[in-house]
Amino acid sequence: MGPPRSPTACGSLPPEGASFALGRPGGKTDQGLARWASQPAQTRGRLHAEAPAPTRSDHQRDRDRIVHSSAFRRLVYKTQVFLNHEGDLFRTRLTHSLEVAQLGRSIARSLRLNEDLVEAICLAHDLGHTPFGHAGQDALNACMREWGGFEHNLQSLRVVDRLEERYPGFDGLNLTFETREGILKHCSRANAERIEQREPGGIAQRFLRGEQPSLEAQLCNLADEIAYNAHDVDDGVRSGLIDMEQLMAVPLFARYHALTLAQYPDIALLPHGPRRLLYDTIRRMLSDQVYDVVAATQARLAEADPADAQAVRSAPPLVGFSAAMRAESTQLKRFLFQNLYRHPQVVQTTELAQTVVRELFAIYLARPQEMKPRFAERAQEAGDATALARVACDFVAGMTDRYAAREHARLTGRQLLA
Numbered sequence: 001m002g003p004p005r006s007p008t009a010c011g012s013l014p015p016e017g018a019s020f021a022l023g024r025p026g027g028k029t030d031q032g033l034a035r036w037a038s039q040p041a042q043t044r045g046r047l048h049a050e051a052p053a054p055t056r057s058d059h060q061r062d063r064d065r066i067v068h069s070s071a072f073r074r075l076v077y078k079t080q081v082f083l084n085h086e087g088d089l090f091r092t093r094l095t096h097s098l099e100v101a102q103l104g105r106s107i108a109r110s111l112r113l114n115e116d117l118v119e120a121i122c123l124a125h126d127l128g129h130t131p132f133g134h135a136g137q138d139a140l141n142a143c144m145r146e147w148g149g150f151e152h153n154l155q156s157l158r159v160v161d162r163l164e165e166r167y168p169g170f171d172g173l174n175l176t177f178e179t180r181e182g183i184l185k186h187c188s189r190a191n192a193e194r195i196e197q198r199e200p201g202g203i204a205q206r207f208l209r210g211e212q213p214s215l216e217a218q219l220c221n222l223a224d225e226i227a228y229n230a231h232d233v234d235d236g237v238r239s240g241l242i243d244m245e246q247l248m249a250v251p252l253f254a255r256y257h258a259l260t261l262a263q264y265p266d267i268a269l270l271p272h273g274p275r276r277l278l279y280d281t282i283r284r285m286l287s288d289q290v291y292d293v294v295a296a297t298q299a300r301l302a303e304a305d306p307a308d309a310q311a312v313r314s315a316p317p318l319v320g321f322s323a324a325m326r327a328e329s330t331q332l333k334r335f336l337f338q339n340l341y342r343h344p345q346v347v348q349t350t351e352l353a354q355t356v357v358r359e360l361f362a363i364y365l366a367r368p369q370e371m372k373p374r375f376a377e378r379a380q381e382a383g384d385a386t387a388l389a390r391v392a393c394d395f396v397a398g399m400t401d402r403y404a405a406r407e408h409a410r411l412t413g414r415q416l417l418a
Contacts, residue, residue: 034112036306038214044177047161048170062179063120069166069173071127071159072097077400078126079133081232081346090238091231093126099231100125103290104223110294111301111319114216120175121182121220128155130397131404132353139354140396143361147389154191155397156183157203163394165374177203182217211313218319226289229332230282236340237278244278250335252328256284289325296322352416356408357396363411364392370411371395 033039040057053061066072075094091099101122108118129152130136141150157180161172181203187195195204206213233253236242247253260267260280267273267280300318312318321329340346364371365388368379375395382388399407405417 032112033114034301035308036215036301036312037112038114038117038178038216038309040114040116042309046174046176047172048174050174057116058176059114059116059120059179062173062175063116063123065166065173065175066120066124066127066160069127069160069164071164071398072123074398074400075126075129077402078129078131079401080228081133081235081340090235093129096227096231097123097126099227100220100223103227103286104220107219107223107290107293107297108216110290111215111219111297113219117178117182117214117216118219118223120179121217122223124156124160124175124179124183125185125220125224126152126156127159127183128152128157128397130155130357131399131401132350132357135350135353136357136397136404139357140361140393143358144389144393147386147393150393150397151186151188151191152397153184153186155394158394159398163398178214178216181206181213182220185213185217185221206313212315212317213313214309215312215319218317222293222319222321225329226286226293229329229336230286232336232340233332234278234282236336241343241345242339244274246339247335250332252285252332253281256288257281259284289321289329292322292325293320296320296325349417356404356416359412360399360404360408361392361396364395365389368392 038059040059043058046058052058056064072094075097076092078093080091080093080096101119104118104122105115107113108115130140130150132139137150137152144150159172160175160180160183163171164173165171167174184203187204187207189207192204192207195202196208205211212218233242233247237244237247244257248257257277260277264277264280267277270276297319300320304315304318306312306315306318320326364379368388368391369376371379371392372395375391379388379391382391396404401417405415408417409415
């Protein structure tokens, strides 16, 4: 396949006639990386040609641009399950992204994959998330149903392709093909076909062909799941909405809980003993999941024996849990869904958050001048209702929890989220 010509995501269109600049030449495997890893010197390039950085690979450069982006900084005030005002120690999208990156790099190093690419994808994977976690995403998707819908993976891609405004030569961050492909971890066929029209042979092609992304992208998807489950256990207990007695019904948790008690039978006598017991249980659970992924993936790679990174695409998914660990992880997810995400207190807050998002979107659609100047200017230039709705969607999606709550109170005179 040749280099893609014009990346886009849900209306994020590059200049007509733009073409990717190929990465630095070189067919050799980078020292230390497995032959099936994404080789930094063989990147499929960027939308806009740039001279190589003298001290960094292209994927290191991607990571650095993500860390310095405005969207990344805003993640500190975007939440997972608990809203930003509900407690200072609950996870935010920023702390979650850092935890995903840490897990991803640990696994990538053991598998001799491209750690810098893994880190870049992990740090960028939630850039398109709305305020108020999945509640905000669901509300914004409902608001946008008439105009193409909303999906946070597509929005993350839109952020790095267009919405960041930091460079005089182009919109977005001008990331490499490999990082952008990893960010787009889910995509409907309809969206894939739209992207493929503007980027032939590009990041959406794998969805149309039924192929796999790079091993690094596969790894980031799994690291996201591992981190999410573990920290929701921690935050759920910290909040008092679930307790360790309930968690004993989850085999994955109960096993490591028992191991901690076996090694530290007097842990309850220590200061903050229950917290130490919870932390150590989660630590053991995380560690064994990492070891399981490494062992199971190594076995699949040995069986598939892909010749290089390109051969990975036509293979079945190769990065994953063993069958036993997958079953236990699924049980944990079901427990969290039933006992935490559907807890009456969480549901009540979710409904208020969705009201905020819906009403903000409606106000900006009717009165675009209420948005920040650069979005109001884009709204004035919108040629039709779809383009106007996308501008309002971009503005709301980029908000932090507290900014959305404050804007809603300013515009409606009602403070729903104190």
